[in-house]
Amino acid sequence: MPRLEEHCWTCSCSSTVKTQDLSSARWIVCKSGEMMSIITSVLGHAYGSLHSLKSANLIRRGLVLFIVGVVLALVLNLLQIQRNVTLFPEEVLDTLFSSAWWIPLCCGTAAAVVGLLYPCLDHHLGEPHKFKREWASVMRCIAVFVGINHASAKLDFANNVQLSLTLAALSLGLWWTFDRSRSGFGLGLTTAFLATLIAQLLVYNGIYQYTSPDFLYVRSWLPCIFFSGGVTVGNIGRQLAMGSTEKPHND
DSSP, rough: OHHHHHHHHHHHHHHHHHHHHHHHHHHHHHHHHHHHHHHHHHHHHHHHHHHHHHHHHHHHHHHHHHHHHHHHHHHHHHHHTTTTTEEOGGGGGSGGGGGHEEEEEEHHHHHHHHHHHHHHHHHHHHHOOOOOOOOHHHHHHHHHHHHHHHHHOOOOOSSSSHHHHHHHHHHHHHHHHHHHHHHHHHHHHHHHHHHHHHHHHHHHHOOOOSSSSOOTTBTTTHHHHHHHHHHHHHHHHHHHHHHHHHHHHHO
């Protein structure tokens, strides 16, 4: 009888231990599931906040670039009109800054697109641009671009070919002085090609015209202006992108 009682007591003890182990395992699994749910929720919230922050930075940089493009378009187009380089219908000259309303909007949109593409392309190519990355250099680049545009309207050469070669050299000098990147050169050429093509289509449809056109309805030096403008806006976009990435690091 004692042996039978001892055997029964041993069985009941082992059953109790197994039940406790099973309960502990279930508790651990339940708590682990809760912890994983909390971690997943925190990571999802952090990702959403980061995505919202990036979107806000992107919109802010695009807005700044749009305003820069509008201001440059108003100033430089006024200079071209005063020198009789471009001609608009008479009713247009009575509007704000003697410029067609769609020119600042188009130039602002183009500046936003080009300025946002430059740092994006640098990131995808794995070539972060660090050459002369300060606002003083960007302001000098803007001044040189305005000077090139001013030269296209003020300088008098024997023919447009000489003027075009001079502006081409100045535009390449601007890229070499303030950029020197393959992405900058490639995007500058792309901008010059597309913008010149759009200008030719506008002139062809009678929206406006150039005096003394010598290159498919436009001036032969126009691609040089668009190239230097693309490089200038790209430098502004890069500097804005660099500023937005440095702020969290400094905090």
